[in-house]
Amino acid sequence: MILTNCAACAAPLPHPAKQCSRCKTLYCGPACQKQHWDGGHKDLCKKIKKTGGAEPYNANKKYSEAVTVAVEKCADDTKGQTCFICTQALHWKTKEGLVRGCACRGTAGLAHVSCLAEQAKILYAESEENNLTFKVQNERWKRWYSCSLCEQDYHGVVRCALGWACWKTYVGRPEADWARGAAMTELGLGLSAVYQHEDALSVGEAELSTLRRLGGTPDNILSVMSNLACTYELIGRSNEALSLRKDVYSGRLKLDGEEDILNAANNYATSLAALKRFEEAKSLMRKTVPKARGVLGEAHEITLGMMQNYAMALYMDDGATLDDLREAVTTLEETGQMRRRVFGGAHPLTQNLERGLRKARAVLRAREGDDVSSVCDAVEKMTPGDA
Structure with a gap:
């Protein structure tokens, strides 16, 4: 992750932080700086300075x-x-x-x-x-x-x-430089891609704090909030993720960017489903999927993600009817075909969807056979990321 903690005691750094005058290593105070210097930093200081x-x-x-x-x-x-x-x-x-x-x-x-x-x-x-x-x-x-x-x-x-x-x-580059902020975003997303979610959280929180301190644009702040909400979701902090995504969705509606609004709606539905608020998720997706198809097209990743989220809300709902389950399977089959055509079968997005499809089919088979215990078992094994 980026350096957001004291090099000596690992405590969160204040802003501005105490730093080594030579190599810019950061500390929470003079005592930690002295301890770190005596503990071996003096042997590395010149090497660190040489790299910038x-x-x-x-x-x-x-x-x-x-x-x-x-x-x-x-x-x-x-x-x-x-x-x-x-x-x-x-x-x-x-x-x-x-x-x-x-x-x-x-x-x-x-x-x-x-x-x-x-x-x-x-x-x-x-x-x-x-x-x-x-x-x-x-x-x-x-x-x-x-x-x-x-x-x-x-x-x-x-x-x-x-x-x-x-x-x-x-x-x-300077903190206010756009490329530096965008690079921080890329780092956070890269860490999440290999499941280093705690490190990604540290990067995301630092980026959001910096933007707010420097007076970043509403668009940039909403983008960072959206990424941060994804990280909260991945580490199990679903309520915090939902709160952020609700704010992002409201903010995007005010900014009037169609693709951004649709992406925010999709993320909001993901958080609703994670908290088992399936009726709200289904209602949101029924309203926005047709818009995504019209604005972005059937094969766009946001459209495919919305269809996948809608299917998930259908088959993971304890009150799902037989028709709901059949619609979920059909939706995932159609979405899976498009995902495979665009991304290939080995891509993680395709594999994630196909795992969800297998589980949706299992729930449907159990319901068609009136095997209530099998339905309960299948639903119990699901997580929101499976579909």
């Missing part, structure tokens, strides 16, 4: 660790292949191996994390140097998290490694 300070030093270290994990995880899939960017098997400088964590299939989409990061860095730098519109800059920023070939988001260990790459690239 404590935050860049930490980012570089975490980035290297994340790349190693990603290459090892992708080794079987990338054996004997070459990078689509530099055309080499091993990176010329870092000697790292290849990864792939998008929706590309076959031999497409294989690359070095370093090459992906350099590509994203160059594209965004060009947009800044040429003073291109924010829309163009935002499109180029997508290379930090989505594949230039299949245009789908990276996931898992590759998303995490790119999150650290992004953060180490822009961590040295």
